[in-house]
Amino acid sequence: MPRLQPMPPVKIESADLLAMGAKWSGGSNLNKKDAMDFGKVFDRAVGEALAAMLGGIPIVAPTNLNALTPPLPDCVEVGGTRIIGGVRPQNFDVCYRPDGVRFAFDSKTLNDAQSIGKNWQNMVNDLATEATTVHSRFPHALVAFMVVIPAPAFTAARQRAMVETLERLARRHGVDGPPYMAEAIALVVWDPTTGAINTNIPDPASPLRLDGFSQRIYEIYSVRYKGLPPHELW
Numbered sequence: 050m051p052r053l054q055p056m057p058p059v060k061i062e063s064a065d066l067l068a069m070g071a072k073w074s075g076g077s078n079l080n081k082k083d084a085m086d087f088g089k090v091f092d093r094a095v096g097e098a099l100a101a102m103l104g105g106i107p108i109v110a111p112t113n114l115n116a117l118t119p120p121l122p123d124c125v126e127v128g129g130t131r132i133i134g135g136v137r138p139q140n141f142d143v144c145y146r147p148d149g150v151r152f153a154f155d156s157k158t159l160n161d162a163q164s165i166g167k168n169w170q171n172m173v174n175d176l177a178t179e180a181t182t183v184h185s186r187f188p189h190a191l192v193a194f195m196v197v198i199p200a201p202a203f204t205a206a207r208q209r210a211m212v213e214t215l216e217r218l219a220r221r222h223g224v225d226g227p228p229y230m231a232e233a234i235a236l237v238v239w240d241p242t243t244g245a246i247n248t249n250i251p252d253p254a255s256p257l258r259l260d261g262f263s264q265r266i267y268e269i270y271s272v273r274y275k276g277l278p279p280h281e282l283w
Contacts, residue, residue, distance in 0.1 A: 051104020051123070052281040053271065056263035059098045061237070063244035065090045070241030073160070073199060084158055091156040091195050091237070092142040096127035098263055099145060099152065102270070104280065114140065123147050123279045134182025141179075147279055150187040152270070155179060156195045162202040169211065172196070176218055177229040184221075184228035189273050192221075193233040193266060195259075200240045200247055212236065212251050219256050222269060232269050235262040 069087045100108050109120050110128040117133060119126055130144035132153060143154035157172055159165045180192045196215060203211075221230035236257040238247040251257045256265070276282045 050281045056102035056267040057098050059094045066239050067244035073241040088156040096143045100125040135185025136182035150190045152191045154193045158197045180231045181228045188224045191232040195235045197237045233265045235259045
């Protein structure tokens with residue numbers, strides 16, 4: 050059985066961000082395929098870090114989007130993975146479900162100022178509903194999200210309210226916590242001209258920091274599952 054390891058940092062390559070920055074073009078709307086492809090950059094990075102934490106297990110892409118069990122007994126699924134939750138069926142971008150759902154992750158991108166104004170509140174509702182649909186059936190599961198926003202669209206007028214809202218949703222630590230909250234949320238603010246992630250937003254003490262995302266997941270997962278199959282006891 051693989052041995053549980055500390056989860057390495059989620060690494061986002063600046064080249065991938067630069068490629069999207071070239072398409073971003075000063076704030077114009079990305080088409081649907083561009084937005085989906087951009088989200089996959091973050092999904093892949095989270096899947097790689099999670100698989101390393103779980104002992105270097107395989108990463109697989111689901112071949113049947115309606116499958117309710119993983120294609121291998123012990124693997125990380127990266128791609129649309131179907132979970133039948135207590136509220137509704139929901140597809141997640143990264144999933145680990147060796148004996149039912151233990152980890153479910155979704156990336157959320159708001160790619161310009163118009164998208165933030167139009168979709169922010171709906172996205173908040175989606176975060177709460179997706180967390181609830183998993184936790185209501187799998188209370189021991191970890192639910193995590195990554196919210197990705199280009200820096201030019203993340204104006205100072207928006208920052209405080211958006212950060213405070215996400216922080217309120219990122220406070221589920223125990224299995225008896227509110228089901229609508231997530232175990233971990235990372236807010237990623239990126240620069241389309243340089244491909245760099247802004248390390249000043251959110252505040253260093255915020256639970257939304259990307260550099261604390263992996264540690265939070267590892268700590269909570271360890272409390273709930275360390276020493277239990279399919280992980281080695283020691």
